[in-house]
Amino acid sequence: MERWLKYTFLFVVLVGLQVLVFSQMQFRGTINAFPYVYFILALPFGIQGRNVLMLSALLGLSVDFFSGTMGVHMAAAVFAGFFRIVLLPALSPQGDYEVGTVPSVRDNGWSWFLRYSGFMVLTHHLVLYLVESFSFSNFSMILVNTLQSSVLTLLVISIIQTAVKKNLS
Amino acid sequence: MRSLIQFILKYQNFILFLLLELASLLFVLNRNAYQSARFYTWSLATMGGVYERQSQVKDYFSLRSTNEELVKENAVLKELIIKGSSSELPSMFSLQDPLADKDIDIIPAKVVKASVSQQHNLMTINVGYQDGVASDMAVVGTHGVVGVIKSVSRHYSIVLPLINVEYRVSSKLKNSDYFGTMRWDTNDYKYASLKGIEEHVEVLVGDTIVTSGYGAIFPEGVMVGTIDRIEGGKEGVFHELNVDLSTDYKRLIYVYVIRNNTMDERKEIEKNTQSN
Numbered sequence: 001m002e003r004w005l006k007y008t009f010l011f012v013v014l015v016g017l018q019v020l021v022f023s024q025m026q027f028r029g030t031i032n033a034f035p036y037v038y039f040i041l042a043l044p045f046g047i048q049g050r051n052v053l054m055l056s057a058l059l060g061l062s063v064d065f066f067s068g069t070m071g072v073h074m075a076a077a078v079f080a081g082f083f084r085i086v087l088l089p090a091l092s093p094q095g096d097y098e099v100g101t102v103p104s105v106r107d108n109g110w111s112w113f114l115r116y117s118g119f120m121v122l123t124h125h126l127v128l129y130l131v132e133s134f135s136f137s138n139f140s141m142i143l144v145n146t147l148q149s150s151v152l153t154l155l156v157i158s159i160i161q162t163a164v165k166k167n168l169s
Numbered sequence: 170m171r172s173l174i175q176f177i178l179k180y181q182n183f184i185l186f187l188l189l190e191l192a193s194l195l196f197v198l199n200r201n202a203y204q205s206a207r208f209y210t211w212s213l214a215t216m217g218g219v220y221e222r223q224s225q226v227k228d229y230f231s232l233r234s235t236n237e238e239l240v241k242e243n244a245v246l247k248e249l250i251i252k253g254s255s256s257e258l259p260s261m262f263s264l265q266d267p268l269a270d271k272d273i274d275i276i277p278a279k280v281v282k283a284s285v286s287q288q289h290n291l292m293t294i295n296v297g298y299q300d301g302v303a304s305d306m307a308v309v310g311t312h313g314v315v316g317v318i319k320s321v322s323r324h325y326s327i328v329l330p331l332i333n334v335e336y337r338v339s340s341k342l343k344n345s346d347y348f349g350t351m352r353w354d355t356n357d358y359k360y361a362s363l364k365g366i367e368e369h370v371e372v373l374v375g376d377t378i379v380t381s382g383y384g385a386i387f388p389e390g391v392m393v394g395t396i397d398r399i400e401g402g403k404e405g406v407f408h409e410l411n412v413d414l415s416t417d418y419k420r421l422i423y424v425y426v427i428r429n430n431t432m433d434e435r436k437e438i439e440k441n442t443q444s445n
Contacts, residue, residue, distance in 0.1 A: 020223060023284075032286060049182035057189045064196075067284075068291050068327075071196025078193060082186040131197055133288055141356065 003044070011059065014039050019066040022156070031148045035156040036063055037124045040080050041117050042104070045097040049085045056081030069132070076128035083123045091116055105161045117157055121150045221295060224281045228422060235422050242311050273388070274428040276300055278308075281325070285332060285358040285418045292316065292328040294424060302326050305386060307427040312415040313392030314338065314380060315424050326426075331393075332358045332418055339384040340393050343377040345370060351378070351393060351412065358418045360397060363410040370408070372399055378412055385435055388427065 018036040025033070040056050060077030064070055088097075091112065101107040103116060129142045129149075177184060228235070278300075282293040296302050298321045308315040308328050316330035329336050332353045340363060341348035349365030363378060376396045382389025398411035 020219070024223070024227075050185050053182065053185050053189055057193070060193065069287065069289070071193040074193035075190060075197065078186065078189040082182070085182055131194070134197065138356070 007039075007043075010042065011039055011062075015059070015062045015066070018063055023067055031145065031152060033149065033152040033156050034121075034125065034128065035153055035160065037077070037080055037121060037153065038117075038157050038160060040077065040084060040124075041120055041157070042102055043084075044100070044102045045088070046099060052081045052084060053078060072128065072131050075131045076124050079127040080120055080124035084120060087116070087119055091119075113161065114154070114158075117154060118150075121153050121157070122146065125150045125153065220282045220293060224279070231420065231422065234420070238311055239423070274301070274430070276302060276426040276428060278302075278326075278424050278426055280421050280424060283330075283418065283421065288334045288356070290330055290333045290358075290418075291319075292330050292418075292421075294326050294328055294426070295324065296426060297322050297324040297326055299323050301428060302426050303428075305432070306429070307387045307391075308424050309387075309391055309427060310416050310421055310424045312417070313394070314387065315416055315418075315421065317386050318426065328424075330418060331361060331414065331416070338387065338393070339381045340378050341381040342366065342370070342372065343379045343390075348381040348383065349407075349410075355411070359414060361394070361412050361414055363396075363412050364407060366408045366410060368406060368408055372396060372408055372410065374399060378410075385432060385439070388429070 014036045018034065022033045022035060036059060039059055040052070043052055043055065056077040057074055060074030063073040063077075067073070088103075093108075093112070098107065103113065105113045108116075125146045126142070129145050133142060276296055278294040278296040280292055281295050284290045284292070292315075294308070302318055302321050304318050304321060306318045308318060314331055316328045316333075316336065318326050319329040320327040331338060331351070334353060336353060338351045339348060340351040347366050347370045349363050351361055351363050353361045355361060366372065374396050378393045378395065380387040380389060380391040380393060392415050394412040394414040394416075396410050397413040400409040400411070
């Protein structure tokens with residue numbers, strides 16, 4: 001299958017799951033999983049920076065559209081997209097990433113993948129909760145929400161990685 | 170000029186990032202309850218059916234408790250009919266105003282989508298202007314106040330619930346009639362706070378809070394909640410009352426829209442008087 005077709009499919013499935021399933025499940029009031037961010041994580045290594053940013057914006061807007069939170073997810077997703085551009089070189093193994101691979105457990109191992117997605121998810125969630133409340137007044141609560149939700153999202157992403165054996169490349 | 174182009178090319182990702190962030194923050198900053206409700210109605214036109222089917226699945230799991238609640242409510246209403254008195258109507262519909270009584274229609278509705286974990290929570294119900302719903306109508310549940318209609322489409326409406334930071338409802342102490350403003354600033358869907366009750370007013374934990382009827386949206390005496398905690402205000406003039414909301418937003422399935430046929434008339438006369 002063409003690669004872009006696979007990514008389109010992933011995009012639709014993740015937004016659908018987010019809006020219909022994960023946004024509906026709330027654990028203890030404010031803890032939520034946002035596994036749609038996996039789309040940004042899973043973009044191939046060679047992709048151009050501006051494409052990452054545009055796709056992230058589109059992803060965030062789609063989630064916003066269906067949850068009535070204009071701009072909140074877009075801000076968080078774009079931030080995560082930019083963070084990815086900065087983070088990937090910083091985490092690169094000796095030599096460089098293999099051309100044509102995607103960030104995944106299969107290609108890069110659990111330890112690398114968890115570090116990578118951990119940073120990404122934390123960043124995304126922190127921006128999300130900050131923009132959502134739009135003040136630093138109860139910063140401790142924002143931090144608590146960020147940490148708890150990040151753990152949940154990471155869990156879901158790990159499950160996706162384990163379940164989806166077929167690679168995107 | 171060339172160096173400018175080089176600069177832009179070199180930092181194109183960062184510039185694009187800033188532009189996109191700026192756009193999204195503009196969206197967020199321009200957001201108000203009205204706009205997001207309008208926007209939401211728009212996405213509902215396409216997604217309403219999906220949400221409804223989804224809520225049908227969810228409802229299936231809470232059939233039992235919903236049934237029990239409806240039976241209880243029925244029992245209270247039956248008892249009232251037998252007693253033949255309207256003076257002690259329960260929390261939900263104590264419409265003491267003899268004039269208002271005749272001019273109020275109640276439209277039953279079902280919640281098809283609701284959020285409780287955001288600061289700007291919204292709720293979708295499955296009645297729209299086809300059913301006679303219009304914006305600014307009050308929405309109540311079995312246990313009392315739920316919110317106000319913010320936007321309507323043909324088959325759906327968006328409710329701005331009390332658990333949205335932008336919402337205020339004028340409320341009073343049931344036993345002493347002192348009134349203040351109820352607002353949701355606790356971030357917990359179970360509690361809100363009541364401000365503007367002077368310190369000299371005697372309040373006790375457990376006192377009942379009902380709507381005051383001054384806001385023109387809710388009729389007087391609809392249950393809001395009970396006082397959970399009393400804190401002395403910092404200025405020492407007002408109480409800070411933490412209110413345990415009577416409506417459980419997380420389990421809300423059936424609600425009632427109150428259509429007050431005299432509301433327009435009232436608004437008009439109030440507006441005219443103010444502008445004179």
